Amino acid sequence: MRDQAESLRLKMLASSGELARTIAVVSGKGGVGKSNFSTNFAHALLKQGKKVVIVDMDIGMGNIHILLGKSPQHSLMDYLIGTEGINSIINQTEEGLDFISGGSGLEAIMEWSDDTFERLTVAFEHLQRTYDFVLFDMGAGATKRVIELLIAIDEIIVISTNEPTSITDAYSMMKFIFMKDPDKSFYLVGNRVTKANGGNDAVLRLQFAMKKFLQKETTILGFLPEETVVQKSVIAQTPYFLTHPNALISKRLLTMTEVFTNFNRKQENQKRLGFIGTLKNIFTRGRD
Template sequence: MDQAAILREKMQHQSSGTCRTIAVVSGKGGVGKSNFTTNFSLTLAEKGKRVLIVDMDLGMGNIHILLGKSAGNSLTNYLQGECSIQAIIHHDEDRLDFISGGSGMTSLLRWSDFMFERLLFAFDELQKNYDFILFDMGAGATDWSLQFMMSVDDIFVISTTEPTSITDAYSMMKYIHTKDTEKDFFLICNRALSSDEGTTTLLRLKTTMQRFLSKEIIELGVIPEDLQVRKAINEQIPYKKRYPNCIAAKSINKIAERYLANDLVSPIEVIGKNPFLSKLKGLFTKGGA
């Protein structure tokens, strides 16, 4: 029996947990998406949640840099059969782990059956050990990344107050909505020069989605421009850890609390099925992996 068949047999005997999957996206680069992912994940961990970050910015991932860690073995190494799933999980805090994306992955839709089976097996295993898995997606959009986003439970959209960032964020949500009208969007305005400016940006996107797509989106909040954030990046320490009382850290605390509120995140019913893996499997089947 080949390795792919062995992994497939193992998966048939495993039950899924109640882990929630989140894709963190932005319409363009330079909006602070990865920095948000890092500090939001750290905030969830501080609140007692078991969190894993998977860096999906293929070939240019920087989560490990923001955490002040070395990349080590990556998702690429695992998919190519060079190491075990345990070997690519790097630990930062007691409840926060991360996986580096590495380089060499070009298209999910061209993977071999062996790599696909290893991917599904990995995510099935990982969901048993974490409450949240956050996928830090690359800036912009490719065919495979947009389809990968269809598989996750929630999508966090990061925008700044710049017109181009707002337009790109709307375009991405519009595309995803046309493919899956039930997908939930959670919106964050980052690096706002003022609270009013950030709130106006969120309202603008919310109103546009309502008017043209009849889609409600959830505003998680505004993170203001903060010089302490830049200092923390240069020091390679998350600002939540380095400057816990800075404005950005306080803002991301509120965002995490809002997301965890019962009226925003409904429990996922997983009785004998796993929505994330089922959708991901469908993606590869349609793509001819």
């Protein structure tokens, strides 16, 4: 009864107002700093006065709460199986960043029964009407349901290092998404750059490959240098954007964030209105 009442309440939220931009942060492989980027990017958005929530969708390997130095009592898994309501799984840091932990066993629920999918869409609708930005920190893998979610999400930020395998896997991920949705917006970020003068190698190669082989334009947000403050912040379980705001990496991240929030805003406002509808259509087709 509580679940039905909550579902009805969320569905009756006022339809007026601007919906949040939905963003997926992805990488072709693990170990490239994707989740670390997500937590620091979210804090850079907060600095701009935006209301932000991170949803940890890294199946079985979620670590957003660890990077933030938190131990949440409840997770997305608890909500999806019906033991907790949406508000009880939203956690907040002292700086005002909200996040939802994925929880162990989430991989088992990601095949999405009808009831699970209904709860998922109710939660996402709530997040879209509550926040300015909803960041989905995705895992490195690409299951069928994960790809469906990526297709529905408005914008994709792709994190890559200069390692050949990272570049190749990132391209494969983008190509797979592009084949399902040619209109998807991709933003490229080069991470862990060791040479300032060659830092754009990874993202330039990705941009070139997408243009040459798929005739798809992508946007380069920039690149982040390899700095010792990153490892220090991970050990301290506090984002470097907070502990070292004057570091080069923090300054570059802030510039990236400003570029991203202002880029093609009018077009994205129109596109993102279809996030929930797109997700529902994909799920319905998959059940036919």
